[in-house]
Amino acid sequence: MSKNKKKTIQAKLLAKSQNIFRCPLCSNPMKVAYLSSLICSKNHCFDLSKRGYVNFLSNSIQTRYGKTLFESRKIVWNSGLFERLSENISTKIFNEFKPKSKQITLLDAGCGEGTPLYSIRKRIIQNTSNDFLGVGIDISKEAIDIASKDYSNVIWCVSDLANSPFEKKQFNFILNILSPSNYAEFRRILDDDGILIKVIPERDYLLELRNSFFEPTKKSYSNEKTLARFQHHFKILTADRLRYHFSLDGTLMDHLIQMTPLSWGISDERLLPFSTMNTKKITVDLTILSGKPR
Numbered sequence: 001m002s003k004n005k006k007k008t009i010q011a012k013l014l015a016k017s018q019n020i021f022r023c024p025l026c027s028n029p030m031k032v033a034y035l036s037s038l039i040c041s042k043n044h045c046f047d048l049s050k051r052g053y054v055n056f057l058s059n060s061i062q063t064r065y066g067k068t069l070f071e072s073r074k075i076v077w078n079s080g081l082f083e084r085l086s087e088n089i090s091t092k093i094f095n096e097f098k099p100k101s102k103q104i105t106l107l108d109a110g111c112g113e114g115t116p117l118y119s120i121r122k123r124i125i126q127n128t129s130n131d132f133l134g135v136g137i138d139i140s141k142e143a144i145d146i147a148s149k150d151y152s153n154v155i156w157c158v159s160d161l162a163n164s165p166f167e168k169k170q171f172n173f174i175l176n177i178l179s180p181s182n183y184a185e186f187r188r189i190l191d192d193d194g195i196l197i198k199v200i201p202e203r204d205y206l207l208e209l210r211n212s213f214f215e216p217t218k219k220s221y222s223n224e225k226t227l228a229r230f231q232h233h234f235k236i237l238t239a240d241r242l243r244y245h246f247s248l249d250g251t252l253m254d255h256l257i258q259m260t261p262l263s264w265g266i267s268d269e270r271l272l273p274f275s276t277m278n279t280k281k282i283t284v285d286l287t288i289l290s291g292k293p294r
């Protein structure tokens, strides 16, 4: 599909859902103008990119999460490593929504290159007749650029979660996968029955990498503080632990190492053994929390 056609399709999707937006600079409502910009009543204007995503940041923010990381993350997600996670989350969402007839609105806060949201969306629309609106935001422009390239029918935005471009009470679900939270903002933009679904690592998440990279004193991981913060702001409805093993071939292992911050600052000697192995078993150990604001 040509970039122009893609931009027009994305602009129409934005126009249909323009009520969810508010200006991140002055909080006034926004409208899509000429199928090419989102503009507020005080004339703050945010143009659609060639591929139709909106960048709400006036200055790009440098993060350690670069293009290579997101490309690797996409390959790892598409390999099936997190299939069970995506299945669990989509089942939660369509079970919750079955009896209702309204549109499902799902925000992925910290969506990266968009593969998790896109895979969850696919499962949900196969299983429900509800209308579905998926919105992904990430602070990394590189990530959103990759997302908008391959995944259509989802609204993609470069945005700071601390100053999100949304009106209050716009989402039935917020998804937050292995990514920092902003609970005040989550509370503001969730609707009255809204549910936050947050995925956090457990003790044995990517255990094999941890054991190989770190000295024994740094090996163990605890999610105690993350869990306490969640519980301070949100009342837990469900907490599902998913623990399983998955076999990755050499190339996928390289991509897994590229995508995880665990490998940052680790010497090549420590990384090398993984690259040279043909097949390696890896442990996935995660908890999927769902909750409502307290």
Ligand SMILES: [Zn+2]
Pocket: 023, 024, 025, 026, 027, 028, 040, 041, 042, 043, 044
């Ligand atoms: Zn404005």
